[in-house]
Structure formats: structure tokens, C-alpha cells
Amino acid sequence: MNLRLLVAALGVIAILAPAAAQTPDLAxxxxxxxxxxxxxxxxVWLAPWGELSKSHRWHNIIVHQxxxxxxxARYGAQEQARNPTRRGVTVWVETDGTVYWAVPESLVPTHGDGANRNDNKYIDNAATFHQVVGSNSIGVEFAGNYPDVTRGATEAQIAAWRILARVLEARYGIPVERVYAHDWIDFKDARYCEGCALATLARQPDF
Structure with missing residues (x-):
């Protein structure tokens, strides 16, 4: 009886092992x-990934809302795809968690306001002041906090961000401490801290 169970178990392992070996990891x-x-x-790929060696050199991630x-997000991404360097970002996230990759990764949209925050209100700005800017930071926009700007991201957006943040970090070699909220580096709307909750989540090792 034990021998038959062992043979059956080995058969299951033999079946499952090739499938597991063929499943690529996120990195x-x-x-x-x-x-x-x-x-x-x-x-939703409005612009596909090219060869990684030819992409722009992204050193940071800036989270916008x-x-x-x-x-x-769909509309914003489509407009961004038509005019890649307009004010906006490379990646857009809809309230249902759909992610739109809008711009070729070799192009630099206009986002961020020059890293003009130097008050240390949220983080130590010594390393970000005039340094973490649109030209070296890939931007991610989360849509949907209208009409209440203080409303946070949806559960679906957070679930998507859990994976998307790791994909961006792995693709461009960006460490978690280089994920920034818009309001951490730029003066923005005094009513709420734009991107702060999402950037904080991304910096957590277990996120």
C-alpha cells in the first residue's frame, strides 16, 4: 500500500515539475x-516595452494621483500615447486596477515640478531637492479621487500597485527607497498628500 502511494506521489511530482519550471518569475x-x-x-499596452538596454535611464519612481x-486613467493614457511628452506620466492605473502603459520607455513625459520641496515635512529632502525630477523618474498616475481628493486608492489599485511597483523596480534596478510620492518632493495641494500612502506601501519590504 505504501509503495503504491509513493509511486503515485512521484507521478504527480513528475507531472507538476515541468509546468513549474516553465512558469517565468516576475524578475x-x-x-x-x-x-x-x-x-x-x-x-493594456499602448506602447510595448523595447530592448531594456535602449530604455531611458530611470533612477526613481514618482507616484501621482x-x-x-x-x-x-484610460482617457489620460490615450492622450499621453498621442503626445508622449505632454504633462503626464508613463503608466496610468484605473480604479478597477487596469494598468495602461502609455509611453515608450525611451521617452520622458513632463511631470514633477522640479523637486522644489526642501522643508523636510514628510522625508529628509537633502537628497531629493532639485534631484528627483521628471527626467530621471518614471511616473505612475492613479486616477479616481474625484470629487474628494482625500479619498485613497481603491483596493483594486492597491492590489495592482503591489505587483506593478515590483515590476518597475526589477526592470530598472530601482531600490524601494527611491519610490517617492509627488508631495514628498514637490509642493502641491495642501488639502492632501498626493501619492504618500501608495509610496509608503511600496517602500515596505512585505508589500
Whole structure:
């Protein structure tokens, strides 16, 4: 009886092992090109990944939030795709968690206001003042905090961010301490701290 159970178990392992070996890990996917399927993310590729060696050299991630209503990420991403260097970002996240990659990673959209925050209100700004700017930071925009700007990201957006943040970090070699909220580096809206909760989550090792 025990021998039959052992043989059956070995058979199951033999079946499962090749499938497991063929499942690429997130880091491997993040170093690829084209329009890969990323487990756990619903990605809409308006611009595919190119060869990583030819991408812009991104050193930071800046988290933004827009006051647009639900559905505005799709519109914003489409407008960004039409005019990549307009004021906006590379990646847009809808309230339902859909992620839009809008701009070729070799191009630099206009975002951030020059890292003009030097008051140490949220973080030590010694290393960010006039340093963490749009030209060296890939931007991610979370849509949907209209009409209440203090409303946080949706559960679906947070679930998507959990994966997206790690993909960006792995693809461009960005350490977690280089994920910044808009309001950590730039003076913005006094009513709320834009991107702060999401950036804080991304910096947590267990996020």
C-alpha cells in the first residue's frame, strides 16, 4: 500500500515539475520586451516595452494621483500615447486596477515640478531637492479621487500597485527607497498628500 502511494506521489511530482519550471518569475518577465503577460496585472499596452538596454535611464519612481473620476486613467493614457511628452506620466492605473502603459520607455513625459520641496515635512529632502525630477523618474498616475481628493486608492489599485511597483523596480534596478510620492518632493495641494500612502506601501519590504 505504501509503495503504491509513493509511486503515485512521484507521478504527480513528475507531472507538476515541468509546468513549474516553465512558469517565468516576475524578475525574468520584467527584463523582457514586447507586451508580456504579467501575472496578477491587467495590462493594456499602448506602447510595448523595447530592448531594456535602449530604455531611458530611470533612477526613481514618482507616484501621482489625479482628481479625475473613474475611467479617467484610460482617457489620460490615450492622450499621453498621442503626445508622449505632454504633462503626464508613463503608466496610468484605473480604479478597477487596469494598468495602461502609455509611453515608450525611451521617452520622458513632463511631470514633477522640479523637486522644489526642501522643508523636510514628510522625508529628509537633502537628497531629493532639485534631484528627483521628471527626467530621471518614471511616473505612475492613479486616477479616481474625484470629487474628494482625500479619498485613497481603491483596493483594486492597491492590489495592482503591489505587483506593478515590483515590476518597475526589477526592470530598472530601482531600490524601494527611491519610490517617492509627488508631495514628498514637490509642493502641491495642501488639502492632501498626493501619492504618500501608495509610496509608503511600496517602500515596505512585505508589500
Amino acid at each position: 525574468s518577465i520584467a527584463r523582457g520586451s514586447g507586451t508580456p503577460e504579467i501575472p496578477g496585472l491587467k495590462m 489625479t482628481e479625475g473620476p473613474a475611467g479617467s
